């Protein structure tokens with residue numbers, strides 16, 4: 357066993373990891389990373405096919421990000437963001453507001469995606485209170501995921517995350533959402549007239565008096581096994597909620613920053629949620645950074661008597677190094693977006709090649725650069741949840757990092773991953789599926 361892994365096993369408690377699974381797939385000791393590749397302590401390179409939990413939008417250690425971070429850390433490492441300000445935070449906010457699809461006017465910074473969701477939920481409830489309305493419940497989509505702090509868990513539709521803490525969280529109103537195979541642009545624009553859309557709107561109407569906000573992941577419910585929901589559904593639910601005075605929180609923590617083929621996924625539906633949360637790849641995947649974009653005029657409810665102020669803070673809010681990385685990342689993203697249609701097409705070809713003739717793939721879909729395959733075992737039963745672990749282990753043996761969500765295997769490469777990388781990933785994915793499920 358690698359000496360670092362032995363030391364790790366004595367002292368570390370890893371996230372989203374069952375201790376017993378470490379016997380089956382021990383952690384890989386990583387020494388460095390570059391582009392789409394991780395290098396272990398023996399120098400073996402491993403393809404990071406899920407961008408390290410969807411963060412690494414430009415690949416690891418991108419020289420422009422490294423330069424921005426290095427320059428910033430030598431000048432101003434950190435200053436508390438209450439009572440102080442600095443260039444990287446202001447410039448990043450200006451850039452985000454200029455690129456966002458709606459009329460957003462303010463940015464509230466935090467560290468993780470869960471923090472951003474908590475902030476948006478609290479802002480929504482306080483906004484209603486300031487207008488004399490006691491609205492303390494939230495609505496969310498049945499299969500959605502918004503993080504694992506207690507507030508965010510309350511709006512998590514995915515039972516697996518919520519169930520262990522159900523007694524601790526406040527129940528949300530769960531709205532049904534259609535999930536469909538996305539293959540073409542026509543699939544993307546669908547779902548407006550579905551029964552799910554009607555039922556969701558019915559629930560919003562029935563609970564209008566108590567609903568502070570509805571929170572949803574536009575287009576792809578990523579942790580919810582990459583379920584894809586058409587733009588038509590999104591537009592109808594957003595417009596219905598806003599007409600009922602229910603704030604809309606778009607959680608673009610996973611789907612934002614280019615993943616769906618546009619910088620912001622909400623742009624596909626031409627909707628303008630009241631708040632838009634981003635995180636994960638916001639710093640280019642190098643540092644913890646998240647943000648809530650808030651629509652113009654929303655802050656009016658927080659002015660006036662002191663008790664109207666928003667009482668929420670995270671120590672590292674607006675950290676200059678993270679914001680400098682974010683600014684460099686947004687500059688890179690502008691360039692990357694021009695080539696993205698080619699990358700999406702390459703992924704589509706690779707997806708078809710993997711799916712062709714493989715009985716273990718019951719469905720496959722793609723939204724922009726997000727690709728997913730649903731799997732069944734050789735008896736055509738839906739695969740056991742532990743299949744993810746077997747696939748992860750088999751892929752690692754082939755030097756590819758895949759982390760299936762139960763019986764759904766997905767790819768989320770850095771946005772600009774070239775044809776060689778995409779082809780290599782398709783080859784190894786096919787080989788691993790044949791070995792484990794063939």
Ligand SMILES: Cc1ncc(COP(=O)(O)O)c(C=O)c1O
Pocket residue numbers: 468469470471473501502503504573578579607608609610611635636
């Ligand atoms: C859509 C969405 N929202 C929120 C979160 C939580 O982000 P974090 O893990 O940074 O708290 C995630 C994480 O996967 C996510 O996918």
